[in-house]
Amino acid sequence: MATMVQVAAMAGVSISTVSHVINGTRKVEPDTRKKVLDAIAATGYRQDALARAMRRSRSDSIGIVVSDAGEPAFADMVHGVEHAAAERGLTLLLANSSEDAEREERAIHALLDRRVDGLILARAATSRPDIVRVLATTGSPTVLLDRVYPDLDFDQVAADNRDSMRRLVAHLASHGHRRFCLIAGDIRVPALRERRDGFRDAVRDAQLADADQVVIAGEDNDDIAVAFRESLARGEPADRVGAVIAASTPLAALALTALSEAGLSTPKDIAFATFDGFNYPELFEPSLTTVVQPAFEMGVAAVGLLADRIEDPDSPSRTVRLHQTIALRKSTEAFVV
Amino acid sequence: MATMVQVAAMAGVSISTVSHVINGTRKVEPDTRKKVLDAIAATGYRQDALARAMRRSRSDSIGIVVSDAGEPAFADMVHGVEHAAAERGLTLLLANSSEDAEREERAIHALLDRRVDGLILARAATSRPDIVRVLATTGSPTVLLDRVYPDLDFDQVAADNRDSMRRLVAHLASHGHRRFCLIAGDIRVPALRERRDGFRDAVRDAQLADADQVVIAGEDNDDIAVAFRESLARGEPADRVGAVIAASTPLAALALTALSEAGLSTPKDIAFATFDGFNYPELFEPSLTTVVQPAFEMGVAAVGLLADRIEDPDSPSRTVRLHQTIALRKSTEAFVV
DNA sequence: CTGTTAGCGCATTCAG
DNA sequence: CTGAATGCGCTAACAG
Secondary structure, eight states: OOOHHHHHHHHTSOHHHHHHHHHTOSOOOHHHHHHHHHHHHHHTOOOOHHHHHHHHTOOSEEEEEESOTTSHHHHHHHHHHHHHHHHTTOEEEEEEOTTOHHHHHHHHHHHHHTTOSEEEEOOOTTOOHHHHHHHHHHTOOEEEESSOOTTSOSEEEEEOHHHHHHHHHHHHHHTTOOEEEEEEEOTTSHHHHHHHHHHHHHHHHTTOOGGGOEEEEOSOHHHHHHHHHHHHHTTTTOTTSEEEEESSHHHHHHHHHHHHHTTOOTTTTOEEEEESOOSSGGGSSSOOEEEEOOHHHHHHHHHHHHHHHHHOTTSOOOEEEEOOEEEOOGGGOOOOO | OOOHHHHHHHHTSOHHHHHHHHHTOSOOOHHHHHHHHHHHHHHTOOOOHHHHHHHHTOOSEEEEEESOTTSHHHHHHHHHHHHHHHHTTOEEEEEEOTTOHHHHHHHHHHHHHTTOSEEEEOOOTTOOHHHHHHHHHHTOOEEEESSOOTTSOSEEEEEOHHHHHHHHHHHHHHTTOOEEEEEEEOTTSHHHHHHHHHHHHHHHHTTOOGGGOEEEEOSOHHHHHHHHHHHHHTTTTOTTSEEEEESSHHHHHHHHHHHHHTTOOTTTTOEEEEESOOSSGGGSSSOOEEEEOOHHHHHHHHHHHHHHHHHOTTSOOOEEEEOOEEEOOGGGOOOOO
């Protein structure tokens, strides 16, 4: 690859002039400017991003670490981040943590060591508290995405999980459902914990009997599946006043499998709703009532906060909560009262 | 952040010694070694990947560009690439092209400008031929993934699309199906073109009447949907000897929607099979017969070829074809003959 | 076994 | 309006 030196030689100018025409960083005579541009075209010169970043101590790139960019919700967040980053001329470096603390740590360090200007982080369920402390002490601009921690002094972006769950359950309760089974999942994940809390809020609001509600939480999805099957076997929460709510897509998959095995059909025997949902929800039979994250917008918002933080490292940190919409579909269609 | 100079100062040694203990690149007295290690721990020193890459002209990182890491098949390929890259101590930089030629080009350049050691590329349908020429002339180690071009002199990894389609159709034909509708999609995409060709092979092999076969190809999925609906309206290829085959996941989604609108049920009225498939295939009713790419293994293989290429830039290029398995499920369950 | 030194390619003072 | 010179943090000769 050609370097500035060769371009400068060919154009008969100094490398400093070349640098300035490339970056538009000072006035240069149209003639010399043209000579430089021609030389660039002739040599196929490209700026070396590494050398440039090293000299400027700034790379115009940001990193994002998510547990799995293949999960629909994260995929959309990544799309939003890409969109917003491109708009600001930032290159995006993406890494998966696979929901594993060690891989998460490696990914963060790999990104930091490459001198990204900032980091967007959707922490793994088992994420070590240390990692976030490191970020704080080194002062690397960081925004926490989707999985947010209220006690941490970071910029954060998430959906209004608690309120959405509350609204969902309130809606179902207002249509006569009195008995719920919430498959809450791994409540070490803040989003899932928030959804669980929203469920409790709603139960209280609607004055449902606590004894009629089942909440299944746990770290291992296989255990959760077992617990759910047992719950179904005990006859909870059927009887046509029951509803099952899955707090995430993997949990929904597990729940639907168990329901089908138990010979229960939706919404005839039991109502069903989920958060996040599947790639092609319209293809499911019945179509599933789903609380949808504004994932793309969350990604955009994260980049916005990050860019501001990079520009002004000392401003107070902000948390953005985005509204989730509830798509009511057939799986919770009101039974005849 | 601390630099080598500070570590060296604290340890009372030269920076060259620091470098050597970090990289284990020459013998150093256990005592001094310990002093250096202590200083590193005390300062929280981390190697600057940029400076190191610049000096070594090698970054120990590779880039991958796919149309959308959120698509299940690509997500799995990315997982495979990550796995194999981590195993070799390579950092992975991932970018989406969103099936857009311009964004693809930007992504490739962003990666190249950051001096990745090599590139894995699943080209967009509209990918400009130039881009690949640039890669060839600059000699950047590159492997083409999933979407391969037999006339190009690159290392390539793909599934045996043509043969898999041939086997699938042969199977269906042997169970009595005589009339097919292949939703082939955008045959500018090599994988889709190969599948189309495999279909033709099978029709010839089984001596099916050409006039009974429908192949719908096109660049725009909406147009394809319209064409498919019209085909169904004409009564093709129903009558319980018909089968619909979708050549990719988005095409399957479109096909299933149209079938359901037309009031046709599977497999009672019509058989259905697809390539790649959905995230949770077991949740579909009926379960769908699917030709599954060995996506993870394809990712692993791509990294293998790339690492070899980086090591030996002048070896002849290789193409790896991986076998696809056909998961037979209810959607093609044999009707009673 | 360890230290000194010359760049990698670039942005940026400081002089002219 | 332009050029010369310095150093970002690091590795790899080279010299002791």
